[in-house]
Amino acid sequence: MTQFDLATMTVRELNEYLHQALPEQPVEQLEIVNPDGLHSIAAGMDHAVVIEIQGHTGYFTAGMNKLAQVTIHGNAGWSVAENMMSGLVRVKGHASECAGASGHGGLLVIEGDASSRCGISLKGSDIVVGGSVGHFSAFMAQAGRLVVCGDAGPHLGDSLYEATIYVRGAIASLGADACEQPMQPEDEEQLASLLEQAGMDHDPAGFKRIASARQLYHWNADAGQEY
Amino acid sequence: MCGIIGLLARTDEVRARLGELVTPMVTCMGTRGPDSAGLAIFHTPLDNGDRRYGLFHADHDFDWPSFHDDFRSQVTSPSECHSLENHAAIVSSASPGDVKDWLKRFHPAVHLLSVGRSIEVYKDEGHPQQIADRYNFTSLTGSHVVGHTRMATESSVSPAHAHPFTAGEDFCLVHNGSLSNPNSIRRKLQRKGIHFETDNDTEAGCRFLEWRMSEGDTLEEAIEASFEVLDGFYTFLMATADRLVLVRDAFACKPAVVAQTDDYVAVASEFRSLAHLPGIESADVFEPIPEQIYSWQQ
Numbered sequence: 130m131t132q133f134d135l136a137t138m139t140v141r142e143l144n145e146y147l148h149q150a151l152p153e154q155p156v157e158q159l160e161i162v163n164p165d166g167l168h169s170i171a172a173g174m175d176h177a178v179v180i181e182i183q184g185h186t187g188y189f190t191a192g193m194n195k196l197a198q199v200t201i202h203g204n205a206g207w208s209v210a211e212n213m214m215s216g217l218v219r220v221k222g223h224a225s226e227c228a229g230a231s232g233h234g235g236l237l238v239i240e241g242d243a244s245s246r247c248g249i250s251l252k253g254s255d256i257v258v259g260g261s262v263g264h265f266s267a268f269m270a271q272a273g274r275l276v277v278c279g280d281a282g283p284h285l286g287d288s289l290y291e292a293t294i295y296v297r298g299a300i301a302s303l304g305a306d307a308c309e310q311p312m313q314p315e316d317e318e319q320l321a322s323l324l325e326q327a328g329m330d331h332d333p334a335g336f337k338r339i340a341s342a343r344q345l346y347h348w349n350a351d352a353g354q355e356y
Numbered sequence: 357m358c359g360i361i362g363l364l365a366r367t368d369e370v371r372a373r374l375g376e377l378v379t380p381m382v383t384c385m386g387t388r389g390p391d392s393a394g395l396a397i398f399h400t401p402l403d404n405g406d407r408r409y410g411l412f413h414a415d416h417d418f419d420w421p422s423f424h425d426d427f428r429s430q431v432t433s434p435s436e437c438h439s440l441e442n443h444a445a446i447v448s449s450a451s452p453g454d455v456k457d458w459l460k461r462f463h464p465a466v467h468l469l470s471v472g473r474s475i476e477v478y479k480d481e482g483h484p485q486q487i488a489d490r491y492n493f494t495s496l497t498g499s500h501v502v503g504h505t506r507m508a509t510e511s512s513v514s515p516a517h518a519h520p521f522t523a524g525e526d527f528c529l530v531h532n533g534s535l536s537n538p539n540s541i542r543r544k545l546q547r548k549g550i551h552f553e554t555d556n557d558t559e560a561g562c563r564f565l566e567w568r569m570s571e572g573d574t575l576e577e578a579i580e581a582s583f584e585v586l587d588g589f590y591t592f593l594m595a596t597a598d599r600l601v602l603v604r605d606a607f608a609c610k611p612a613v614v615a616q617t618d619d620y621v622a623v624a625s626e627f628r629s630l631a632h633l634p635g636i637e638s639a640d641v642f643e644p645i646p647e648q649i650y651s652w653q654q
Contacts, residue, residue: 166628185627185641204641206627207611225611225643244643245608263608264646 130181131156136163140170152176164190166206171199174216191218194235210237213254226263229256232273238327245282248275251292257327267294268304276323278331286339294339295320297331308342357507358519358532359385360612362593362623364500364600364652370620375496377633379488381622382503384629386484388532389505392518393487394479396528397498401473401597402447407525409455410470410477411444412515420444423463431458441490442515443469443478452525467516467553472526474499474597479518499654502595504530510538511556521559523566526597531558532625533610535588561586565594576649579603583647593623601651608646615639621652 133143143161151159158179164170168187171180174197182190185203195214204222213232220228223241230246232254239247239256245263248256251270261279268284270292280298287304294307295316303309312334320333361381365371374397382393402408420439427446428435435448448455452471459466470477476498478491484505488494504519511517520528535541538560542552545563552559564585568578575596583606591610594601602623604612615622615630617639622630630636644650 165631166626168628184637185631187626187628204627223643225613226608245646265607 131159133159133161134163135161135165135167135170140167144169144172147171147174147176147178147180151178164201164203168206171197174199177216185222194218204241205239209239210235210254213237223260224258228258229254232256236323236326242279248273248292251275255323257323257329259327259329261298264301265304267292270294274319274323276320276327276329276336278329286341288345289339289341291341295333295336296339297336300337300339303339306342306345307339310338310340312336312338357388357509359388359505359625359629360503360530360532360591360593360623361385361625361629362500362502362530362595362600362602362621364621364654365498365619366617366621366654367619371499372497374498374501375492375494377620378496378501378503379493380632381624381629382493382505383485383488385503385505385625388625389507390483391508391513392479392481392506392515393484393504394477394518394520395493395501395503396470396475396477396520396522396595397496397501398474398526398595398597399476399498404449406447406449407452407471407473408476409446409448409452409468410475411446412467412469412479413442413444413465414515415465416442418442418466423466426462427458430462431455440492442480443491445476470522470528471524472597475522475526475528475595477520477522477528479504479520480515481513481518499598500595500600502528502530502593502600510534511554514554516554517556519558520595521556521562523563524570527562527566527569527594529558529562529565529592529594531561531593532591532612533589533605535561535586535590537587541585557588561590561592575599575601576651579649591625598654599651601649602644603649604644604646606646612644613641614644614650615641 161182164184164186166187169189172192175195177196180199187206191199192211198217200219205220205224208227210218211230213235215235219238224239224243226244228243228247229237231250237256240259242260243262247262247266249268251273253272257276264282267286269288271290275294277296281300283301284304286307317333424437432450519530522528535557538557541560565578589609591612617635
């Protein structure tokens, strides 16, 4: 397998290869070693390739990902797979804040825990978290699905639009306008598919469905800022 | 944006290599804070009632030997003085009150950086790499250390505004974030007779915590009290003679990552500051959660 060592090359050099030379002379799979917490590794991918990153990464790993299948064999720093368009990003360890922020498409799988603001402003991506998520996850999420196999921190789904959240464990608190709704057959179907893609072995019937109560959609002067 | 780092040794080998291990942690965080840097290192406590007074003068050619002569003739005769550029440390049995009064009267341009039986502080304006080179950070040894790289956002860039900030004895704090009510905290503490060196927000937080402890709180109780008083964003890393203490604000807007092994506890704003540490690949690496107080004893 083609290997790139970030102890001997810069992230800029690596990303220039991934953006320019790789599409001209494609390989199916490549490996990146010694990521050592560096930022923006494999950001801006626009090519179908399997990328294995061996170790912990810094901020924005696989940000804006399109088509690529990126696996981080370690923990990921802030904003992993932010603004993802398509493809698959898998974090074998834990993810820091703002994982999958503003993603439009594709699937982000975090096998460990995700920190606060996971899936903030989600616009269509799916995120499956094997562990728990921190506070303000799915804040202002507009479309897409966030699946949490563990627990959710405070203010889950605050100011939620049309994204859907599924939580298997305890929810510390729901944010403004987020509410628990009955699971429908189509929820269980979609959830089962996401769990299967993520490789998580859980019964969809054990999840709660959180979605918007749609009370914040229109300004209500009588509410006096109390929602 | 600023960078914070901390390292607490759990073995003699790490104590002996503390400076060598911590210097890349500081310089790596130069990208988060390029305008000033500093660190506080803690040594085995002086055991005969002496204190170490950390001193700073803006002039790199300041005549420390003649300053020490003045100190010996006017404060206490038996004392040691070690100087390095614009920093010096005097070890003496004199009381903090006497030393402060004497400095104010005879050497007002000499700034008191730290007081205590364990603490030693180096901080200055400039890129963290320059500062690490200037003060030979790699040669430092000790039990634990906190460091900071600053990108000023709310008050001016000067050596006095660089972190760590100290208050009282053997206590220091570094901060990533910004407080929005430092002026009201400063006014409240000044009315109690507490002296401030700068208009910096972190100094207000540091002196608030030390004031609570001087009133009888433990550091944990002081931090609990600060949750109700300090308004703003912070990751605070503090050190006392025998502990590192870490806390993040309720929103956890400012980053922090911790790595623990049998040999050390390391804290940094970003993982890449920890990537060179021995045994990091098998360390317990985690992100501290909001408003939880993490404390590690040496």
